[in-house]
Amino acid sequence: MxxxxxxxxxxxxxxxxxxxxxxxxxxxxxxxxxxxxxxxxxxxxxxxxxxxxxxxxxxxxxxxxxxxxxxxxxxxxxxxxxxxxxxxxxxxxxxxxxxxxxxxxxxxxxxxxxxxxxxxxxxxxxxxxxxxxxxxxxxxxxxQATDFKDAPAIADETLAYIEEMKARGDSVLVGVDTGYAELNKMTTGYGKG
Structure with a gap:
């Protein structure tokens, strides 16, 4: 060849x-x-x-x-x-x-x-x-690239996210704490990446 x-x-x-x-x-x-x-x-x-x-x-x-x-x-x-x-x-x-x-x-x-x-x-x-x-x-x-994930992987990721949110309680934060309360209110915390 x-x-x-x-x-x-x-x-x-x-x-x-x-x-x-x-x-x-x-x-x-x-x-x-x-x-x-x-x-x-x-x-x-x-x-x-x-x-x-x-x-x-x-x-x-x-x-x-x-x-x-x-x-x-x-x-x-x-x-x-x-x-x-x-x-x-x-x-x-x-x-x-x-x-x-x-x-x-x-x-x-x-x-x-x-x-x-x-x-x-x-x-x-x-x-x-x-x-x-x-x-x-x-x-x-x-x-073509595939971005599909199998169901168990998605379920594990989702459960981990739910556990993380549950551990934070009624916090405004969805992402990572910035260390500044006002900035947290505006951004809801830092996202991934």
Missing amino acids: EESLYNLAFERSLLSSIIFDPAQFDDFDAVLTPEDFYLSAHQEIYRAMMSLAHRDLPIDEEFIRKELTAKGKFDERVMVEILTANPIANTKAYVQEIKDKAIKRHLLTLTTEIKRVTLEEELSGTDVVDLVEKKLYEITQSS
Whole structure:
């Protein structure tokens, strides 16, 4: 496959950044899927990171190693390459580049599928168009970021917020106390961020 359709250095750097700063994984989880990585070992490492994050376990070298070893998919050489890659600061650009290259690979696969279905299958033109539309729709949907959260996560966040408000009593504050009563009345406290 052409190198314009993947960048292993970007993938290594992004995975390295996650290992060295796991707090940013949630930002990637909403955008990237394991299939967005070109190298199958990178896909497995990202899949292990997803599994660890969803079980509230640390995303670090040891837990990733344990997760992959249990499945028989741990590759020491690839892990060393990732750990020796420089973590990056501007991860958003790297994520976008990885996602963009993945979309191009999916489109290339789709063109091959179109050729195969058109020439080898005994389908009508309408059926071929329907199939192409369905596959193209799947590609466009996977390219869009999702901000959906599962119900238990939303319920936990809401309950924590309710408990916090209950603990404050009949206070004017909705946010963080500014330390100034008049400012609290005007702003209802500082919000997140």
